[in-house]
Amino acid sequence: MSSYVKIIYDRLDFIEFKQNLILLKQPQHKASVFYNLTLDDFLKIRDFTFEFESKIRSGFRSSISDYETKLFEIWPPIKSYPSASTLVAKVLMSEDIFNSLFSSIN
Template sequence: MKDNNNNLLDRLDFIEFKQNLIFLKPPQHSAQIFYELNLDDFLKIRDLANKYKVKIESNDITSLPDFEKKLIDVWQPAKYYPLSASLIAKILMGKNLYNRLIS
């Protein structure tokens, strides 16, 4: 039962993530690469973002380019969309942590 609940929550997070991508991407950009993003890829990306959230909260030295490199290692299509790391970080880390990541 617990696995079913976790699976359901993961799927809801995934749907919300994709919805936020559509709303936050610049209007002139096509986010078609994100249509092919599947749940397993999303879970890997979310795990990466959570690791970076811990780094940022611990005041470890990190940056958006560093996050982008790791993101591409986890999900190769990210290299084809120039704003992918920024969009993903903004959505999964929240505004405050995202601002700390880019500063």
């Protein structure tokens, strides 16, 4: 895949991510913190989430706090959003991995 096509796919993923955040957030929460999220920050979050998901698929035991801690390291402003790790994971992870990881709060 050419670098130009990859950039287009990354930007499309970024737009879809922001759209899904708006659709899935709690009605009483403002998602304005995500306004300042850059494409580079999103790509780091997406890549981390996919790696985390891959580890879980291969049998690695992990917890919500492991995911959340690393997510906050990647992009600290997300700490100010209630249930940020749950929302980001719901948007980026496959449904089965999300449900297994977050089953205690679903």
